[in-house]
Amino acid sequence: MTLDEVGLAAAAPGSVPSQEEALAWSVDPLSALTDLGRSDLDADRRTLLGQAVYSVAALALPHEDWWRTAAEVPPEAPPGRHRVGRADVATVQELTVAFSRMDQRRGGGHGRTALVQYLxxxxxxxxxxxxxxDGVRRGMCSAAAELSYLSGWMAFDNGEHAVAQRYFILAVKLAAHAGDAPLSGHVLRAMAHQAIDLGFARRGLDLAEASVHGERYAAAxxxxxxxxxxxxxxxxxxTGNGQAAAKALLRAEDDLASAGDEIPEPNRTFFFGEAxxxxxxxxxxRDVGDGAGAVREFRRSVRTRGADFKRTHAVTLGYLGATQLAGGHVEEACVTWSGALDAVEDGIxxxxxxQAVVDMRTHLSPYRRRGIPAVxxxxxxAAAYVSV
Structure with missing residues (x-):
């Protein structure tokens, strides 16, 4: 095992960057893609990648000059022999949709290796x-960015947070080189979601604010x-900004209400609806302390979600049960969590x-000796499920 393989050696000019260096915004995305592929598909290197740590420092976004330069200067690639046309871009987009629908049905732990191999x-x-x-070049950069984003999202869903972060950053770089502002916003939104879920709320808000800045929101x-x-x-x-959060929620509701069949939407938004x-x-x-409102909205989500979105359905039920229990409704929470277990046991x-099932057991621990049959x-x- 060399120093370069564990990310301790400095990269020579023109060489493939180490995993930590690949998080830097200055690293060319094609070099980062090569490095990620080498690490994600080789068994020994995959172990090292899996042991990598989620980097809070890497959440700091580059200056606006970086975005302008990226949109103007193509990634560094030697001229290839293969001629790429619009049909190739369409093929990548079609396969991304197929992988994305599978992710929604089965979860990020199913099929990501095949996606990574294709990427x-x-x-x-x-x-x-x-x-x-140049239009084809930008289109292919966007298509590659979406596939990289999806690999990151699947890794995030499967709890592989350092891996997810690397693919998200790669996706932002590719989207920036494509000059695709809405796609950049889409990926920054995913990075914000991950940071918030991991407890880095301030950094998550910074990323979320960047995702709705300028053309990332205006052109979406x-x-x-x-x-x-x-x-x-x-x-x-x-981050405790309740009033501002309420205004942002109202704007999001208005935006979704204005969506319609007459307005073409990118494939990557197919999953986002009322649920x-x-x-x-x-x-x-829930995060601002409105438990009753949270229960109401979680129930609306459960009621309106289609059968093709089983993974998120299970997560929603897990969150709903926890919120019900926090409000003192123990048996009601048990009924909800039983539904969550039905979902996760069905090939998710x-x-x-x-993690929702693990959290379920943690929440139930104070009630175990109270003789409540449902508990x-x-x-x-739940114990039988997590022991497998």
């Missing part, structure tokens, strides 16, 4: 190809604006869903 073979070759024109479609806005509201709520808005709204209300591979039965079932 680091076919898509990497496309990025090193000869483009028909209504559905995407609503998604950016509701995570901004969560950041505000998590998702209600889920994130409930999280914001998700670290977030599994005893649910706790035994």
């Amino acid at each position: 680091h073979s076919d898509v990497r070759d496309f990025l090193h190809g000869r483009f028909h024109d 479609t209504p559905r995407e604006r609503a998604l950016l806005g509701v995570i901004h509201a969560r950041g505000l709520a998590a 998702s808005l209600a889920h994130e709204t409930a999280c914001a209300l 591979y998700s670290g977030r869903a599994r 005893t039965a649910l706790d035994a079932r």
